[in-house]
Every structure is written in structure tokens, then in C-alpha cells.
Amino acid sequence: MHPCSPGRGPGRPPRTATVVGSGPNGLAAALVLARSGVEVTVVEAASGAGGGLRSTTDSSGVLHDRCATTFPLAQPSPFLRLFGPSLTGRGLRFATAPLDAVHVLDNRRSAALHTSVAQTASGLPGRDGAVWKATFGPLAERAGTVTGEFLRPVVHLPRHPPVFVGFGVQAGLPATLSTRRFRSPEARALFTGVAAHAFTPLDMPASSAAGMMLTVAGHSAGWPVAVGGSQTVADALVRHLRALGGTVVTDTPVTDPGQVADADIVMLDTSPEAAAKILGDRLPGHVARTWRRFRRGPAVAVVNCVVEGGVPWSGHPAETAGQAVTVHLGGTAEQVAVAERECWSGRLPEHPFTLVGQPWLADPSRSVVRDGRALHPVWAYSHVPAGWEGTPRQTFDLVTEQIERAAPGFRDRVTAWTASPPSAVASHNPNNADGDIAGGASHLPQLVARPRLLHPYDTGVPGVYLCSSSTAPGGGVHFMCGMNAAERALRGPVSGRSAAHR
Ligand SMILES: Cc1cc2nc3c(=O)[nH]c(=O)nc-3n(C[C@H](O)[C@H](O)[C@H](O)COP(=O)(O)OP(=O)(O)OC[C@H]3O[C@@H](n4cnc5c(N)ncnc54)[C@H](O)[C@@H]3O)c2cc1C
Incomplete structure (x- = not known):
């Protein structure tokens, strides 16, 4: 028909x-x-199934995720609550690192997001720990209800009105306003870095939404990676589909x-x-x-590097950043907010907000040892204006410059790299038009x-x-x-x- x-x-x-x-x-x-x-x-x-779940192994044997790496929203999602057991039986396995995320403010200060609300709170200065606990603790205890209400169209009849209102009111705030509940630059930056995942100016209404959702979800199941690479998630989905009689045609x-x-x-x-x-x-x-x-929305400029010995994080943040699957770079909450506004307005910030992925900390099977040297996959992207026209070399320089500021000597440890400016991100997948990866x-x-x-x-x-x-x-x-x-x-x-x- x-x-x-x-x-x-x-x-x-x-x-x-x-x-x-x-x-x-x-x-x-x-x-x-x-x-x-x-x-x-x-x-x-494309020639394989998975879209944003693509992973490949390079010539040195190191496994790289080419798009999505961390999955804070996967496990608490109603979809995995329904299909999780079948997919686990078909190879889906998640693993977390000691820390889910760290925000580096400068070489003296950082803030860490643990899966545990209490541990996160205990790392924040002064009264901000108690404020973090009061803000996220009750919602994290009901993370399944939160995702059930909000991983769907916003306009709907809520099944759990108190949770809907409690979360919705806070998510509706500009992130720059939400962070005023904290006094320390560390707590403000930690929440701001998570909110910046949405690529939205942080002084806009509802720019807290992604920060609230990723923090609450993270406090329930962490920010895991897929053991064996993100492609294993797609492979498990395809296997289950075939078991149910479905077919996948590629190319x-x-x-x-x-x-x-x-x-x-x-x-x-x-x-x-x-x-x-x-x-x-x-x-x-x-x-x-x-x-x-x-x-x-704005775009990303992405690099995938093989790094000998991992990222040489420096100063005080080294202790935490060296244990986190995701590291946020971009300075204080205020500096990140300025950079995000610039991107939205079509200008390349001097220091764009940058995410660094260290998936081997959760899944060591992605790394290899060659001639006694440990080679690790490091994935990073900077937020850039939509359609930013950098070359691969300029993309590598832009993204790694942000890493160098927090980890001097990083480039010297890179033994191989690929870089994708927005045009390459779009050419791999037409859904990422102009390098916008958020649809x-x-x-x-x-x-x-x-x-x-x-x-x-x-x-x-x-x-x-x-x-x-x-x-x-x-x-x-x-x-x-x-x-x-x-x-x-x-x-x-x-x-x-x-x-x-x-
Ligand atoms: C570099 C990068 C890093 C990311 N990091 C993360 C992360 O760490 N965590 C996270 O949760 N998310 C991350 N994301 C976002 C995540 O990958 C996407 O939100 C998610 O993949 C969207 O899923 P989708 O099914 O809507 O589309 P996609 O995953 O984009 O898949 C769409 C598929 O449709 C195919 N297609 C499109 N048009 C056609 C057509 N006309 N005919 C046939 N096939 C077609 C495409 O080839 C593609 O395979 C990242 C994305 C990128 C690019």
C-alpha cells in the first residue's frame, strides 16, 4: 500500500x-x-547500521566512537526499561568510570560529578554541597519517573504531577539563573557545563533543561559507555530486530x-x-x-586521537580529570555562557566550550599496548558556530588548544588523529546538517x-x-x-x- x-x-x-x-x-x-x-x-x-552509534578500530587497534560515547540518558529511558533485558542478552553492556564528569575551571579548580549525589555534594565547597543535594537528591530518587515524564513531548497530561511540576519549574529556568543557587564557582561551573550539552545560550529560558535531565539521570545510573564501543548498542538493537523478524538493508x-x-x-x-x-x-x-x-543549532568540531599514556591533566584538577569519562573545558560558568552565546550568534569564541571523552577509563578494552606503550582513544569536540568552515588541521588545532590549556604537552602524546569540521560531521550523516548533532x-x-x-x-x-x-x-x-x-x-x-x- x-x-x-x-x-x-x-x-x-x-x-x-x-x-x-x-x-x-x-x-x-x-x-x-x-x-x-x-x-x-x-x-x-550508510554502509552500516547505527547512525550516531558508529565505532571503528584504527590501524593501531585502538577503538574509537565516531559520534556518541557516553549514555547518561540510555539506562533511565523507558525504552531500555522495556527492551534492556533482551538487549543485554544480545551483547549490550554498559560500564562507568570512577567519575562521570569533571569540569575544569583553571589549573587550580575543578568540580566532579559522581554517580552518587552525596559524593558529588561532599566535593563542593561550603554550603553548595547541601544545595546540590537538596536540588538533585529527591529528583534522582525518582529518576525513572522524571525520564518517563520528560523523555516525551513536553505538552502532555502528566502522570505524576508533583514530579512534573517540581522538575519542570527548575528546567524552565535560564541556566544562568539556576546557578545562582550556588555560591562557589565550582558548583556553578559544574551545572553550567552539563547544561551546555544543549548548545543553547545559557541565559535563555529553559536552558537548564538539559542540565537538569543529564544530572538527574547521571545520579541514577551514571554516565556510562558501551563496553566494546557504541556500535555494540546498534548491533544489539539490530540482532534483536532480526530475532523479531525484521530486516536491515544498508547502502x-x-x-x-x-x-x-x-x-x-x-x-x-x-x-x-x-x-x-x-x-x-x-x-x-x-x-x-x-x-x-x-x-x-550550533555545530561541533570533532577530533579522535590516539594518545600515548592518556591526557596529561595538570595542576590540581589532574586528580579528578584523570578519572572522569567526560571532562568539560571552558572555564567558569560565566566564561562558558559567553562562549555559548557567541556560537549561537555565529561567532567562533576564543575558547569554545569543549568536551573531552576518555572512554577507556570505563572500558579498558578500547586501548592497546604496543611496544610497551599504552595507547588510548581520546575523543573531543568543541562547540562552534553552525557551518564553521575550518579544515581538518584547523579543527585539530582548535580542539587540542583547549585541551592543552588544561593539559600542557597533550599534543606531544598524540600518535595519530582524525579531525572532522562541521562539513565532515554533516557529510557522514545527513541528519547532522551544518555540523549540528542535536537534530x-x-x-x-x-x-x-x-x-x-x-x-x-x-x-x-x-x-x-x-x-x-x-x-x-x-x-x-x-x-x-x-x-x-x-x-x-x-x-x-x-x-x-x-x-x-x-
Ligand atoms: C560527534 C558526535 C558526538 C555525540 N556524542 C553524544 C554522546 O556522547 N551522547 C549522546 O547521548 N549523544 C551524542 N551524540 C548525539 C547522538 O549521536 C544523536 O542524538 C543520536 O544519534 C540521534 O539519533 P537518531 O536516530 O535521531 O539519528 P542518527 O543517529 O543521526 O541516525 C540517522 C540515520 O539515518 C540515516 N539516514 C538519514 N537520512 C537517510 C535517508 N534519506 N535514507 C537512508 N538513511 C538515511 C543516516 O545515515 C543515519 O544512519 C553525538 C553525536 C555526534 C555526531
Whole structure:
């Protein structure tokens, strides 16, 4: 049946589905559909399944994640609560490092995020420990409820109103206001660095949302990596899909509705721009107009390095940064806020906010020893303006300069590297247009309407749904754009205006 004609008749359950794109959201959508008895085919443009879960081993035998590395939102996600046991049986395994994240302010000061709220609190100066505990402790105890309420479209009838309001009010604040509850530069920087994962100016309303969610989730299950690399997450999803009768076809970009014409349901794990191209003039005008207004966010400039002996963190922060799977660089809360605002406004900051991943601290199997030298994978990216046009060399220099400030001598330890400016990030995966890895900006309008208010997953074409991180609840590996979209698809093919148009 053609998905762009009125789909299956009322009452007839869907029998077949095509999922375009095999990122975590596409595969999650595929599993939810397959579990309901739908025969699913996943069609992927790249040569392997996984999208942002891609890992590769280099010629020295060191294993690198090319995109996502840490998964704070995966384990507390309703998707893994449902599929976790099956996926564990198919090779999914998470591991954490001694510390989840460390924010380096300068060579004297740092702040550490432990999985334990109490340990995090005890490392913060003065009364800030008690404030951290009071802010995150009660929510972390109900992390499953928080993720159940907020890893879905914001506009919904809450199942747990006290948690919804308690978390929602704090998440709705600008991060620069949230941090005023702390007195020390350390606590302020720690929360700011986590909030900066959203790529949103930190003085904007709701710029606390990512910080709240990643901190609360981290205090429940840590910031783990996947043992054996992020690709193992995709591999486990694909194995389970095959066990449920599904199929994955790679090396097949979908550009035309004719390629997905036979399915009762079509799920698009693509950007709205790509979805609009695939659907062509079948896309209703009001949806096309809303999607055209959808704003992309700032970009990343990424490096993957092989580092002999690991990162030589210096000064006082060395003690903590040397144990953390993720290190945030960018100075004080105020300095990070200025840099994030610059990126958003299209200017390259002097010292962009930079994340450094040291996944081998959680998963030593990624490193190798060659001629008595320990070689470790270090992954890092700096926030840069959308479409920043650096070369790979300039990307390497930009990102490693930020690391050198906290770890002098870092470059001397790099034995091999690759660097991806925004154009390369986009060319690996069309969903990362202009180097934006979050599926679109995550400022308040697009937290509420992502990419459309009330109908985040509907394309307006009966039977065809959007399920990528451009839909609610947004970027990061939590699988919930895919799961929510598939549940929407199973409820029926017709949405709001398109029903009226039939
Ligand atoms: C460098 C980098 C670092 C990151 N770090 C983290 C991290 O540490 N933790 C975290 O949680 N998240 C991280 N992310 C973000 C995370 O990877 C994404 O949020 C997540 O992968 C989004 O999943 P998705 O399924 O929506 O899309 P994607 O993972 O982007 O997958 C989309 C897939 O669809 C395919 N596709 C697109 N269009 C078509 C088409 N027309 N036809 C066929 N196939 C198509 C693409 O090839 C791709 O495989 C990172 C991303 C990048 C790039």
C-alpha cells in the first residue's frame, strides 16, 4: 500500500513498516513496531547500521566512537526499561568510570560529578554541597519517573504531577539563573557545563533543561559507555530486530517515496528537511511551512586521537580529570555562557566550550599496548558556530588548544588523529546538517514544538511519521523519539489537519 495515499483502513492493524535510517531512534522505532507484530524493514544510507552509534578500530587497534560515547540518558529511558533485558542478552553492556564528569575551571579548580549525589555534594565547597543535594537528591530518587515524564513531548497530561511540576519549574529556568543557587564557582561551573550539552545560550529560558535531565539521570545510573564501543548498542538493537523478524538493508539512501511505497507505516529517522524532500508535494503545506521554520543549532568540531599514556591533566584538577569519562573545558560558568552565546550568534569564541571523552577509563578494552606503550582513544569536540568552515588541521588545532590549556604537552602524546569540521560531521550523516548533532536547536520554542506543536511525529501524510532527534524529546541517545513515534504510528495513521484533508 502506498504510504502517501490514505493508509490502512480503519480497524486493520498495520502489517508492514519501513524505517528510513538506522540511528538509535530508527532502530528503537523498528523494535517497538516489530514487537507489536509488524514486519519491519530498516533502510539505511550508510554502509552500516547505527547512525550516531558508529565505532571503528584504527590501524593501531585502538577503538574509537565516531559520534556518541557516553549514555547518561540510555539506562533511565523507558525504552531500555522495556527492551534492556533482551538487549543485554544480545551483547549490550554498559560500564562507568570512577567519575562521570569533571569540569575544569583553571589549573587550580575543578568540580566532579559522581554517580552518587552525596559524593558529588561532599566535593563542593561550603554550603553548595547541601544545595546540590537538596536540588538533585529527591529528583534522582525518582529518576525513572522524571525520564518517563520528560523523555516525551513536553505538552502532555502528566502522570505524576508533583514530579512534573517540581522538575519542570527548575528546567524552565535560564541556566544562568539556576546557578545562582550556588555560591562557589565550582558548583556553578559544574551545572553550567552539563547544561551546555544543549548548545543553547545559557541565559535563555529553559536552558537548564538539559542540565537538569543529564544530572538527574547521571545520579541514577551514571554516565556510562558501551563496553566494546557504541556500535555494540546498534548491533544489539539490530540482532534483536532480526530475532523479531525484521530486516536491515544498508547502502540505500532513500530519496523518493516510491522506495517506501509498499509499507503500511513509514518511519523517517531523518531531518525534517530530508523528510520534506522524500515526501515532495505530498507534504501538506502547513507542515512544510512549520518544518521550514525549524531552526538548526550550533555545530561541533570533532577530533579522535590516539594518545600515548592518556591526557596529561595538570595542576590540581589532574586528580579528578584523570578519572572522569567526560571532562568539560571552558572555564567558569560565566566564561562558558559567553562562549555559548557567541556560537549561537555565529561567532567562533576564543575558547569554545569543549568536551573531552576518555572512554577507556570505563572500558579498558578500547586501548592497546604496543611496544610497551599504552595507547588510548581520546575523543573531543568543541562547540562552534553552525557551518564553521575550518579544515581538518584547523579543527585539530582548535580542539587540542583547549585541551592543552588544561593539559600542557597533550599534543606531544598524540600518535595519530582524525579531525572532522562541521562539513565532515554533516557529510557522514545527513541528519547532522551544518555540523549540528542535536537534530536542531533546543531552545524553548523547539523544546515545546519539536518540530511541531501537538503533532511532533506526524508528517500530515497518512501512515508516515518522523522519528529522529528532530522530534520530541530531542537529541542524545535515549531512543525515545523512535519509541514515542512508533507508539503514535501504532495508534493510527491519520493526524490532525491531514485527517480533515482526506
Ligand atoms: C560527534 C558526535 C558526538 C555525540 N556524542 C553524544 C554522546 O556522547 N551522547 C549522546 O547521548 N549523544 C551524542 N551524540 C548525539 C547522538 O549521536 C544523536 O542524538 C543520536 O544519534 C540521534 O539519533 P537518531 O536516530 O535521531 O539519528 P542518527 O543517529 O543521526 O541516525 C540517522 C540515520 O539515518 C540515516 N539516514 C538519514 N537520512 C537517510 C535517508 N534519506 N535514507 C537512508 N538513511 C538515511 C543516516 O545515515 C543515519 O544512519 C553525538 C553525536 C555526534 C555526531
